[in-house]
Amino acid sequence: MISNATVLDDAGSRSGAIRRAREAASAGTVTFVIGAAGSGKTAYAERIVADTAGTLVRATRAWGDADAARRRLGDAAADSNGTLAIDDAQHLLGTDAEAVLEAFVAASGLGRLLVVSRRPPSFDVARDRVVTAPDLALRLPDVAGMFREAGRHRIDLETASRVRLETAGWAQPIRDLAANADGADDESLEGWLAESLAGDTASGWLEEVLGGLPTNLVHALAATATMPQLDLARVAGLLGRTHAVALLGALDRGVVMHSRSDGGRPMLPPILRRHLLRGMEASERAEASRAACRVLMDEGCVAEAADALAAGRCWSELENLLGEEGMPVSAVLWAESVPARVVRRSPAIATAIELGRARDRVASVRPDGHQSDLPTRQPLPPMHAALMRIRRGDLAGAVPLLRRILRTAVDVGERCVAQLALLVIRAPLAPVDETFDGLIAVERRAVEHGLGGIGRLARGALAALTAHPERGTVRQVVDQLEQRDDLTGICIVDAIDLLDRVRHGVFGTDRAIAFAARCERLGLPDVATWGRSVAVIGAVGTGDPRAAELFAAVDAATITGGLPGPRALLEAASALRTSDPRAAARHAGAARRAALETGLPRIPVALPRRPRARAQVSEAAVAQVTVSCFGGFRLRLDGVDADLRLVRPQARTLLRMLALNAGAPLHRELIADLLWTDLGSESAMHALHVSVSSLRRIAPGSGRGEGGIVERVGEAYRLGLAGGGDCDLVDFDAHLSEAAVAKARREPATARDRLVSALDLYTGDVLPEDGPAEWAVGARERYRHRASEAASSLAHLHAHFGETHAAVAAARRAVEIDPWLDESWRTLVAMHEQAGDVIAARRAQQGYRNMRAALGVE
Numbered sequence: 001m002i003s004n005a006t007v008l009d010d011a012g013s014r015s016g017a018i019r020r021a022r023e024a025a026s027a028g029t030v031t032f033v034i035g036a037a038g039s040g041k042t043a044y045a046e047r048i049v050a051d052t053a054g055t056l057v058r059a060t061r062a063w064g065d066a067d068a069a070r071r072r073l074g075d076a077a078a079d080s081n082g083t084l085a086i087d088d089a090q091h092l093l094g095t096d097a098e099a100v101l102e103a104f105v106a107a108s109g110l111g112r113l114l115v116v117s118r119r120p121p122s123f124d125v126a127r128d129r130v131v132t133a134p135d136l137a138l139r140l141p142d143v144a145g146m147f148r149e150a151g152r153h154r155i156d157l158e159t160a161s162r163v164r165l166e167t168a169g170w171a172q173p174i175r176d177l178a179a180n181a182d183g184a185d186d187e188s189l190e191g192w193l194a195e196s197l198a199g200d201t202a203s204g205w206l207e208e209v210l211g212g213l214p215t216n217l218v219h220a221l222a223a224t225a226t227m228p229q230l231d232l233a234r235v236a237g238l239l240g241r242t243h244a245v246a247l248l249g250a251l252d253r254g255v256v257m258h259s260r261s262d263g264g265r266p267m268l269p270p271i272l273r274r275h276l277l278r279g280m281e282a283s284e285r286a287e288a289s290r291a292a293c294r295v296l297m298d299e300g301c302v303a304e305a306a307d308a309l310a311a312g313r314c315w316s317e318l319e320n321l322l323g324e325e326g327m328p329v330s331a332v333l334w335a336e337s338v339p340a341r342v343v344r345r346s347p348a349i350a351t352a353i354e355l356g357r358a359r360d361r362v363a364s365v366r367p368d369g370h371q372s373d374l375p376t377r378q379p380l381p382p383m384h385a386a387l388m389r390i391r392r393g394d395l396a397g398a399v400p401l402l403r404r405i406l407r408t409a410v411d412v413g414e415r416c417v418a419q420l421a422l423l424v425i426r427a428p429l430a431p432v433d434e435t436f437d438g439l440i441a442v443e444r445r446a447v448e449h450g451l452g453g454i455g456r457l458a459r460g461a462l463a464a465l466t467a468h469p470e471r472g473t474v475r476q477v478v479d480q481l482e483q484r485d486d487l488t489g490i491c492i493v494d495a496i497d498l499l500d501r502v503r504h505g506v507f508g509t510d511r512a513i514a515f516a517a518r519c520e521r522l523g524l525p526d527v528a529t530w531g532r533s534v535a536v537i538g539a540v541g542t543g544d545p546r547a548a549e550l551f552a553a554v555d556a557a558t559i560t561g562g563l564p565g566p567r568a569l570l571e572a573a574s575a576l577r578t579s580d581p582r583a584a585a586r587h588a589g590a591a592r593r594a595a596l597e598t599g600l601p602r603i604p605v606a607l608p609r610r611p612r613a614r615a616q617v618s619e620a621a622v623a624q625v626t627v628s629c630f631g632g633f634r635l636r637l638d639g640v641d642a643d644l645r646l647v648r649p650q651a652r653t654l655l656r657m658l659a660l661n662a663g664a665p666l667h668r669e670l671i672a673d674l675l676w677t678d679l680g681s682e683s684a685m686h687a688l689h690v691s692v693s694s695l696r697r698i699a700p701g702s703g704r705g706e707g708g709i710v711e712r713v714g715e716a717y718r719l720g721l722a723g724g725g726d727c728d729l730v731d732f733d734a735h736l737s738e739a740a741v742a743k744a745r746r747e748p749a750t751a752r753d754r755l756v757s758a759l760d761l762y763t764g765d766v767l768p769e770d771g772p773a774e775w776a777v778g779a780r781e782r783y784r785h786r787a788s789e790a791a792s793s794l795a796h797l798h799a800h801f802g803e804t805h806a807a808v809a810a811a812r813r814a815v816e817i818d819p820w821l822d823e824s825w826r827t828l829v830a831m832h833e834q835a836g837d838v839i840a841a842r843r844a845q846q847g848y849r850n851m852r853a854a855l856g857v858e
Helices: 013-026 041-052 066-078 097-107 140-150 157-167 171-183 186-198 203-211 215-223 232-239 241-252 270-278 282-298 302-311 315-325 340-345 347-358 382-392 395-408 412-426 432-448 452-465 474-483 487-503 509-522 525-542 547-561 564-577 581-598 649-660 668-675 681-696 728-744 748-761 774-800 804-817 822-834 838-855
Strands: 030-034 055-058 083-087 112-117 130-132 625-628 634-637 710-713 716-719
Touching: 030 041, 041 055, 041 083, 041 112, 055 066, 066 083, 066 097, 097 112, 140 157, 140 171, 140 432, 140 452, 157 171, 157 186, 157 270, 157 432, 157 452, 157 474, 171 186, 171 203, 203 270, 215 232, 215 241, 215 270, 232 241, 232 282, 270 302, 282 302, 282 315, 302 315, 315 347, 340 347, 382 395, 382 412, 395 412, 395 668, 412 432, 412 452, 432 452, 432 774, 452 474, 452 487, 474 487, 487 509, 487 525, 509 525, 525 547, 525 564, 525 728, 547 564, 564 581, 649 668, 649 681, 649 710, 649 716, 649 774, 668 681, 668 716, 668 774, 681 710, 728 748, 728 774, 748 774, 774 804, 774 822, 804 822, 822 838
Parallel strands: 030 112, 030 130, 055 083, 083 112
Antiparallel strands: 625 634, 710 716
């Protein structure tokens, strides 16, 4: 029996539950893996066992004897190397051996123990020790990976999403689909999959699964198969309270594969619902649909009532429902099941289908920013206000609005958009896994509610912001949007991709110009100006002759439209463009000020700085602040390490956070949210002010202004750094930016030297002392990734100059910095092969294979 309620987090509980189970196993506790046949239980246990060279044993019916079970469990534990997985443990349950299993679990003394079963035991098990079938559901990229491995097909995430929705991520039906797809070519695959999913191709497997369930449970599943979502009141309205408790209890224990809605309601996989309904007589199916419709209409759930009638193919009743309600109901998931003849004779059903198709595209946002259609003295709706702030670059102002929408909005589309925007905004600070899991959750929620356009935006963000091997490409997502003539969706996906490239210091002129042109055609001149401002920096950095024309266009647009965000990038381009050091410093300062006003992060290009003036200040009174973040935090005042032992821990954390931002301002609300999440806003601000005061006492006269080591700039704080050479992160970014410019100008020697200088600075991970802190992990992983890529690039440049030994050393450094990057291993293999060291190349190839096997992609 499983105790404690299941709590599903907003970021998608599937991966989170598995991660918690892995952590629990690592800590020496017991994990129960419970799920229907084919849900992936054994594969999960095998991965855990393989990670630790443990043992997996499969129980049989012979284990039902208590003495036999005691002997076999003892032998397995002795050979387990500390990690043991007991598969098919359902053979022990309900027999004399179950008491033996309970005693073994309580006293095994193993470091890791997994009990894998199709049903839960009768003895109490803590809920946090259980992984159930929904937790094991394959996620979007996992589905694509299974098709690549089992069927040798590369499907895009659009197709994978359809398969994931229909199967609820059930591993075995997906594996069967992938294997059977081996006979289809790439051109016909999508049509073959659509036909297979709409049909009953998994009937054999589903019958086997249902055959292993109690008869009364199968009858209950069939009686509720017309309902899109289940809960106690709904099921009780159909079956009575006793049967409802039994059915929902079986679902909660993971005996039947299912997924869960936003509100936690169980949802049967569509392929299982259709199979159950096909096994019923037409009159029985129609009556079940009508009964479900009555229950749902009592709750006022018109859309779900329509879904129930469509599931039972009650077209006349569906037409009457849509006509009587007099309200627009969109065909979310049932549009394809309606025969063409029904659509032709029923205007109400045809309208619902058209509304469903409209939800499959991203709704246009009014581009000009005018609010003539809104009451003049009323505040803007939260979503509109948040989007307007984002377009200006006021991210700190947009975040509270987006969070408010996430908490209070009734419309699921608004909640999905708000969560997606927050994930994109916080991607540079958040851990990679958090961004990935969050985007997966947004995509799943959008698709389950028929919001195909928002689902594609989430898939576009997955492709642009994450590094999963099955994430797909931005081009594939754009192709899907183009097929639906979804110009707004294309613009947003391109904007996310462009934003990610800018964050990494990549200013592609042609790509940015194409983005600007698309925005102009869509009627978004302010967003187009952002694209051209990115293009200006790229053009200036590479000596592109279009730089002057782009510069003039952005200059005029920023003045006319009052756009301080693009103006910041224009000033940065001016600083790079001029040969006058004083003018360059002046433009650079204007760029930083404009960036601060719009809430932009630190501009990822090396800008010149004005030399510090020291004439009017006593040298003894002013300390030069320098910080290092690579390999551990270090603060130096006039070249001497500062003693931080007397500074409060939270103040030291604030100091490291400001150092991570390399002298650029951080909005105080963002700092308070990251460091004092558990406090109210006023208490968090008070704690921030106390920490700032504590830091200023370290060196009152340091920094650029009167604030000392921590300076207040409007509503933001920054570290008092006098120049770019005062922070190793700034120098690292500058060297990589200069290397990129040198490569574009075909100056390989300069590029090589700049990369060498950057890697000399990289002495280890960023701020390792902050461990898994949310605000540090994202930057740590990003710099590790960039350093590994830089080492790989340096290896190729050394090879270009015939410096074989240096090339191999740089390639080894790339693998040492980040051993989970494919490019690092491929570079190491290539450098060994170029050096003629066949044995070393083979060792590197084996290391590469081991890495991919550890990731589960080979």
